Amino acid sequence: MGKLKSVAELESLRAQVLAAPDRPVVRVCLGPGCLAQGADKVSRAFKAAIQERNILADVQPLIKETGCHGFCSQGTLVNLYPSDLFYVQVKPADVPEIVDQTLREGKVVERLLYADNGARYRSAAEVPFYKLQHKVILKNVGLIDPLDIEDALKAGAYRSLVKALTQKTTDQIIDTVTIAGLRGRGGGGFPTGFKWRKVVENARENPGPVFIVANGDEGDPGAFMDRAIMEGDPHAVLEGMAIGARAMGAEQGYLYVRAEYPFAVRTLNIAIEQARALGLLGQDILGTGFNFDVQINRGAGAFVCGEETALLASIEGRVGEPVTRPPYPVEQGLWDRPTVINNVETWANVPHIIDHGAQWYAGVGVPHSTGTKIFSLVGKVKNSGLVEVPMGITLGAIVEEIGGGVPGKERFKAVQTGGPSGGIIPYEFKELPPEDLKLDKVGLQPRGFMPMELKNLPVDFDSLAQAGSIMGSGGMIVMDDRDCVVDVARYFLRFLEEESCGKCLPCRLGLKGMQEFLNNFSQGKGAPADIDALASLGMALVDGSLCGLGRTAPNPVLTSIRYFRDEYLAHIVDHKCPAGVCRDLITYRIDADICNGCTLCAKNCPQACIAGANKEPHTIDQDACIRCGVCMDVCPVDAVVVA
Amino acid sequence: MSSSENSATDVINFFIDGQPVAAEPGWTILETARHHHIHIPTLCSHPAVTPWGSCRLCVVETRYGKRVQVIPSCLNPPVAELEVFTQSERVKNVRRWVLEMLLAECPASREIKKLAAAHGVTATRFAITDPEEECLRCGLCVAVCNEVVGVQALTFGSRGVKKVLETPYRVPNNACIGCGCCVSVCPTGALQKRLDTVRGDLSRRTGHGFAH
Ligand SMILES: Cc1cc2nc3c(=O)[nH]c(=O)nc-3n(C[C@H](O)[C@H](O)[C@H](O)COP(=O)(O)O)c2cc1C
Ligand code: SF4
Ligand code: SF4
Ligand code: SF4
C-alpha cells in the first residue's frame, strides 16, 4: 500500500479494513505482567495448536498479541472474540484445551474463568475489577494488535487527526484542549492548553521552529501506565502528537522513551514506519500540506532525565541534569526554541478530546480534574494491575472495589500515591492532637494540608495535594498493618538518592542526611525532637532544591510524620516497630499454645536456632536469631508471632 | 512573571528586607543586594562564570502578590514591586541545614567552618565520610576552566552522592595550562592541594588520575 494522498483515500482504506470478513480472534496479553508469566509461550502454543489441528481453513482463528489488559495479577490473560470469554492464568498447557473446546466446539473451559468469592465470570466486563473502570485511553490497549496499523485504523485511529486537519483551525484545537480542561498526566497537572498557547505566543514573538516532545521516561518504581500505552496503542500517542504539532505549528516531534523499555521502542518504531508508509507522518500529510515527523530518543537510564529540563538536555546530547527554570521550555526549550513537553498519557488523551469534543471530556471526572486517569495499583491489594478511572472517584472505590481489598487478614493502613515522591496517607482517619494542627507545625507540612477520611478522598489533582500527596504519574501502592512507614520512607529515599543527579547541595546531601535520621529511628535510636528536626530538614529540601526531584523527595517522610507520628515515636521511645518490619526492633516468638510441633520452622531456620521435639512446642533462641522471618513464613499454623 | 512594564533601560524598583532597592536591567537579586550592601551568603556564585545554582545558600523568600516562593537569588532577576526577604524562617532553615551538612561533607575546610559559624551552625549531626575532604562539588572550578580558560581539564564524574571532581577519563590531563584560575575561584581551597594532580605529567600517570 502506498501513501494516502487525501482524507478520502484514508477513509476508503478504513472502510476496506472494516469490511474484511469477521474472524474469531484470540487476544493474548503480551503486556509486561503477563510476559513475566510466560505469555509469549502461551501465544506460541496457540499458533502451534492451530497449525497442528489444521483449523485455519474452517475456524480461521486469528491470534492477536496485544498490550496489557490491566488485570496483571491474573496473567496470562486471554480474551476471545466473538464469544467474549475471558480466561485467566492461562498456561501453555491449557492452550490445546482452549483450542479444542472453545475454538472448535464453542464450549467454555470453566476452570479458566475468573472466580472470586464463589462467583465465576464469563466475560471481562462482568468482573468487579473492570466494572468500575472507565476506559478511554486504555480502551484499545489490549484490543488491537499494536504492530498493525490497519487494526488501529479499524478501531478509529487518525480519525481525530483528520478532524483537526480539515474541520478545525489551529486556534480551535488549542481552545478545545483548554476547555476540555486537560491537565498534564506527567505529575504536575499543568493545564495542557495553556502550555500550548504559550508556545504559539512565544513563537509568534520570536519566529522560527517549535518542537514538541512526548515524555515516556516513566521512572517510578512499579509504574507502567505509559509503557502500556506505548506498547499497546502506539498510534494514539503519535496521533496526539500530530494534532498538537498541527495546533502549534511544529514539524518535528521527539518521543523520549525510557532506556529499560526496548519493547516499547520497537513497537513505536514499527508504528512510526507504518504511519510514514501510509503518509500519516512525513511531508504533506493526507495532501493537506501539513508536515510532521517523529523521532524516538532512548532515555539515558536515569530517573532524573524524566524531569523536563534534564530530558531536553539529554535530547540535545548534553548531560541529563536539570537546569533552573525560568526560562521554561515553552520559552526556550530544544535548541532555545519554544518547546512543549507533555507526558505520553497526556498526548494519548488528545485524540479523544478532538474526537468527542471538549464538553464530553469535561463531563468526565470532576470540575478541576477532568477526564480519566490511569493508575498502577500495587501492594497489599487482591487485584493489582492497571486501572483507568474517572478523576474524582474515591480512593476507597479504587482500593476496595476495584482492588478487591487486602488479601490477608491484615487491615488497610495507608496508600502511597504518586510514586517515590508522593505522600503516604492513612486509609482511615486518625485523630490528630490539636497541637499538631498549630500553624508552626503545619508550616512544616505541604501547604493547604487538610486531614480527612482518606477512604472518601476524591482522587483528583487538588484533593491529593490537599492530603499532602500528589497525583504524580499515577502510582498507587497500598499498605497494610505489616508495612512500617519508617521503613517505606527509607526505601523511597534510598531510591531517590540513587537517582539524584547531585548537582545541588540540599538534594545531594539532604537525601543522605534524611536517611541517617531514618536509619537511627529504625534501630530505635534518636530522640522525639529528632522527628521535628527531620521534618525541618525535609522542608529545607522542599525549599532549597533545584528541581522537582529534590523538591518533592521529602513527601513520604513529611506525610508519614504528619499522619503516623505515633509510629515514629514507637520506634524511638518504646524501641518497637509496630508493623514488625524494622529488624533491630523486633523479636520472633513461637506461641506454645498454637504450635503443633511440625518442626518445619526448625528445619528451615538458617541459624538453626529453633529447638523442640517432634509434636512438642518449639522455641527460638533469641540470641542467635537474625530475624529473617523464615519461620513465620513456613509455619503452617501461624504460631510464629512477631513483636 | 513578566517584566514587560519596564522597558529595557528602566531600573527595576523592588524591596529587599523592607528596604527599597533599584536594579539595573539584567541584574540578579543577588547582584542588587550586593550593590546595596545587603549580605547574602554564597558559595557557588562567581562573577566570572554563568551561575550554576548548586549551593543554594543564596536562597531568598520572595513575595509577589499572593505568590510566595523560596528561590536562589543568584539565578533570578527581580521584577518591579517584588518583596525579597533574606532572613525569613524558611530561608534560614535552608541555609542552616545546608551548612550543617557541609560541615560533615567538607570537614577539612576552614572556610566552611567559618561560614557555618557565622550562621550559628557550629556542630553537625551528620556522619563524616572523609575527614580530609574540602571540595563541596560546587562546580566553580569546572565552569571557570571551561568558560573562561577555554579548556576542559576538569569535570565531574559519577552522579548523585557519588559525584566527584576529576579530570576527564580520570587521567592527568594535558589540556590543563596551569593557569590556576580554578584555584582562585575555589571557595574552600580544595583545589589548591590537587592542582598538580590535574596536569599531564606522564611520569606521574597512575591510571587513577585525579583522585578525590
Ligand atoms: C525527577 C522528575 C522525574 C520526572 N519524570 C517524569 C516521567 O518519567 N514522565 C513524565 O511524563 N514526566 C516526568 N516528570 C515531569 C516532567 O518534568 C514534566 O513536568 C512533564 O513531562 C510535563 O508533561 P505534562 O504536562 O503532560 O504532565 C518528572 C519530573 C521530575 C521532577
Ligand atoms: S534537586 Fe536533586 S536531581 Fe534536582 S538538580 Fe538538585 S541534585 Fe539534581
Ligand atoms: S512451623 Fe509452626 S508449628 Fe511447626 S514448629 Fe515451627 S512454629 Fe511450631
Ligand atoms: S574544587 Fe573547589 S571550586 Fe571545584 S568543585 Fe570543589 S569546592 Fe568547588
Ligand code: FES
Ligand atoms: S500485562 Fe497482561 S494484563 Fe497487564
Ligand code: FES
Ligand atoms: S550562590 Fe546561588 S546557588 Fe550557590
